[in-house]
Amino acid sequence: xxxxxxxxxxxxxxxxxxxxxxxxxxxxxxxxxxxxxxxxxxxxxxxxxxxxxxxxxxxxxxxxxxxxxxxxxxxxxxxxxxxxxxxxxx
Amino acid sequence: xxxxxxxxxxxxxxxxxxxxxxxxxxxxxxxxxxxxxxxxxxxxxxxxxxxxxxxxxxxxxxxxxxxxxxxxxxxxxxxxxxxxxxxxxxxxxxxxxxxxxxxxxxxxxxxxxxxxxxxxxxxxxxxxxxxxxxxxxxxxxxxxxxxxxxxxxxxxxxxxxxxxxxxxxxxxxxxxxxxxxxxxxxxxxxxxxxxxxxxxxxxxxxxxxxxxxxxxxxxxxxxxxxxxxxxxxxxxxxxxxxxxxxxxxxxxxxxxxxxxxxxxxxxxxxxxxxxxxxxxxxxxxxxxxxxxxxxxxxxxxxxxxxxxxxxxxxxxxxxxxxxxxxxxxxxxxxxxxxxxxxxxxxxxxxxxxxxxxxxxxxxxxxxxxxxxxxxxxxxxxxxxxxxxxxxxxxxxxxxxxxxxxxxxxxxxxxxxxxxxxxxxxxxxxxxxxxxxxxxxxxxxxxxxxxxxxxxxxxxxxxxxxxxxxxxxxxxxxxxxxxxxxxxxxxxxxxxxxxxxxxxxxxxxxxxxxxxxxxxxxxxxxxxxxxxxxxxxxxxxxxxxxxxxxxxxxxxxxxxxxxxxxxxxxxxxxxxxxxxxxxxxxxxxxx
Numbered sequence: 001x002x003x004x005x006x007x008x009x010x011x012x013x014x015x016x017x018x019x020x021x022x023x024x025x026x027x028x029x030x031x032x033x034x035x036x037x038x039x040x041x042x043x044x045x046x047x048x049x050x051x052x053x054x055x056x057x058x059x060x061x062x063x064x065x066x067x068x069x070x071x072x073x074x075x076x077x078x079x080x081x082x083x084x085x086x087x088x089x090x
Numbered sequence: 091x092x093x094x095x096x097x098x099x100x101x102x103x104x105x106x107x108x109x110x111x112x113x114x115x116x117x118x119x120x121x122x123x124x125x126x127x128x129x130x131x132x133x134x135x136x137x138x139x140x141x142x143x144x145x146x147x148x149x150x151x152x153x154x155x156x157x158x159x160x161x162x163x164x165x166x167x168x169x170x171x172x173x174x175x176x177x178x179x180x181x182x183x184x185x186x187x188x189x190x191x192x193x194x195x196x197x198x199x200x201x202x203x204x205x206x207x208x209x210x211x212x213x214x215x216x217x218x219x220x221x222x223x224x225x226x227x228x229x230x231x232x233x234x235x236x237x238x239x240x241x242x243x244x245x246x247x248x249x250x251x252x253x254x255x256x257x258x259x260x261x262x263x264x265x266x267x268x269x270x271x272x273x274x275x276x277x278x279x280x281x282x283x284x285x286x287x288x289x290x291x292x293x294x295x296x297x298x299x300x301x302x303x304x305x306x307x308x309x310x311x312x313x314x315x316x317x318x319x320x321x322x323x324x325x326x327x328x329x330x331x332x333x334x335x336x337x338x339x340x341x342x343x344x345x346x347x348x349x350x351x352x353x354x355x356x357x358x359x360x361x362x363x364x365x366x367x368x369x370x371x372x373x374x375x376x377x378x379x380x381x382x383x384x385x386x387x388x389x390x391x392x393x394x395x396x397x398x399x400x401x402x403x404x405x406x407x408x409x410x411x412x413x414x415x416x417x418x419x420x421x422x423x424x425x426x427x428x429x430x431x432x433x434x435x436x437x438x439x440x441x442x443x444x445x446x447x448x449x450x451x452x453x454x455x456x457x458x459x460x461x462x463x464x465x466x467x468x469x470x471x472x473x474x475x476x477x478x479x480x481x482x483x484x485x486x487x488x489x490x491x492x493x494x495x496x497x498x499x500x501x502x503x504x505x506x507x508x509x510x511x512x513x514x515x516x517x518x519x520x521x522x523x524x525x526x527x528x529x530x531x532x533x534x535x536x537x538x539x540x541x542x543x544x545x546x547x548x549x550x551x552x553x554x555x556x557x558x559x560x561x562x563x564x565x566x567x568x569x570x571x572x573x574x575x576x577x578x579x580x581x582x583x584x585x586x587x588x589x590x591x592x593x594x595x596x597x598x599x600x601x602x603x604x605x606x607x608x609x610x611x612x613x614x615x616x617x618x619x620x621x622x623x624x625x626x627x628x629x630x631x632x633x634x635x636x637x638x639x640x641x642x643x644x645x646x647x648x649x650x651x652x653x654x655x656x657x658x659x660x661x662x663x664x665x666x667x668x669x670x671x672x673x674x675x676x677x678x679x680x
Binding site: 011013014018019021022025026045047049051056060 | 406
């Protein structure tokens with residue numbers, strides 16, 4: 001079982017608002033691994049839209065992503081892509 | 091029938107007159123009962139089916155509205171869809187059925203309440219999410235009870251939709267084809283989803299109108315004045331005619347201004363000005379371009395500091411500037427370095443000095459905090475490699491400060507280049523907003539590539555008046571002879587040095603002053619996007635020569651009142667109806 005951890009910065013100007021949150025959850029749910037987000041001491045399940053929305057990460061904030069499970073590497077790569085694209089926004 | 095006037099919130103501007111079409115959105119009453127142990131599995135199965143049906147309904151909504159213009163805001167449907175299957179909802183509802191033996195409707199209601207508790211009701215963003223969660227819960231419960239959820243009828247074209255409240259799904263279904271003329275809801279704020287969609291689709295709307303839905307019946311005449319937040323139910327024939335006429339005038343004015351968008355701001359005698367915008371956020375770029383903005387004349391970078399704990403890093407600046415440069419696609423973008431100090435300080439800091447307006451502000455603050463300034467300058471030279479960036483220093487009082495700031499810029503540039511990072515040295519300008527800078531504008535012009543006049547501060551400092559102080563605000567006169575003489579000496583100085591000169595204060599966007607500004611010979615006017623078309627209209631029908639003549643005449647008068655009277659009468663004579671129209675353009679800040 002693999003455990004990976006990486007830190008990402010929210011780069012789009014509106015931050016991790018409703019639409020990007022839906023995108024993150026969709027991506028996380030494609031994998032069997034556990035995907036957890038951590039910000040300011042708050043830890044949430046990235047497969048839960050409610051959880052991701054409670055983070056309300058603004059532009060410039062950093063989120064620690066932890067993937068744990070058989071396909072952790074693939075999950076991390078997919079989540080990285082979502083963050084780095086600014087959730088498809090500016 | 092007597093007409094009723096209701097005051098709500100102005101959610102989306104424009105006037106609409108049409109027949110009312112009510113949407114009934116009664117809240118569901120959730121039944122509560124105990125379930126026997128042997129019923130638990132059946133209850134859980136009902137939950138599965140209701141969620142499945144809910145997902146299908148949202149897919150149906152999405153399929154129906156897909157591809158329609160302006161529906162990017164309806165991405166919220168995706169969020170609702172994800173919420174339906176969220177473990178914190180589904181697992182909690184299941185647990186309640188199993189452990190507390192309550193019926194599944196009640197279990198869903200309880201789970202929803204718990205989730206809502208995690209969202210702070212005092213925060214605008216979370217308030218919207220609370221209402222999303224509520225709509226999702228309501229959908230499941232209604233499906234469990236076999237009640238209809240979404241609007242099924244289509245309103246006749248030109249209707250005014252009146253409802254207690256609308257779910258995002260209702261909003262999508264009702265408005266995606268843009269055939270509804272207007273919208274009124276009893277509930278909601280101007281940042282609610284419904285209001286945002288109405289603005290995106292340019293449908294006049296009033297929200298938070300109290301008892302609107304209880305005051306109308308289908309088929310009643312309704313007037314929606316979205317700009318003022320006014321709803322008139324059953325208007326008299328006279329009222330209807332007045333609003334109808336206002337609607338047509340407004341459409342004609344918009345059509346005319348839209349035609350101006352791609353035409354140059356050129357006078358009849360061939361003087362061409364550049365019309366650019368004042369912005370604070372990248373999100374303002376599309377609006378600026380849609381009003382015909384040819385660049386950004388003032389990008390206020392201090393807003394990067396707002397609402398955050400730590401100072402923005404070089405990367406933050408760089409990404410931000412680069413995004414704006416790319417969005418402006420080669421058009422010039424004038425970045426003003428931090429105008430911090432006084433009332434604008436990074437969070438946690440406060441200026442306790444006796445007189446902040448004359449204190450450690452703007453370029454003075456930056457020169458005192460070189461680490462902060464250095465990061466911004468590095469970001470600026472890096473971003474300049476990706477577009478047409480120009481850099482400008484605020485609140486410069488004389489030549490020494492310009493040299494110090496330029497020295498730091500050169501240092502940042504050399505450092506970046508030495509590190510092998512792509513960079514470009516941008517054109518450099520100063521804001522002329524202190525009387526001292528205005529008086530030595532000829533010398534400043536020797537040091538820089540352009541001057542930009544910040545009239546708001548220049549007027550306050552010149553007349554020595556704080557316009558926020560209501561006892562002396564009457565003295566704030568843009569057409570004070572001292573201000574005019576100062577403006578003239580700045581523009582003359584720039585011209586003799588062969589440097590360009592722009593204006594980025596409120597004066598630039600106020601059509602009353604346009605002829606005077608033409609007389610001064612400014613090269614660029616920077617204002618809020620929505621002010622551009624009207625000012626451009628004046629420029630296109632005026633000549634620079636008549637501007638110079640008017641300027642000569644008013645420079646011969648003595649008092650600000652006499653000057654203003656002459657300018658006003660000339661503008662009224664030359665452009666009848668213009669100044670009355672200017673009032674509807676809205677406030678302009680600079």
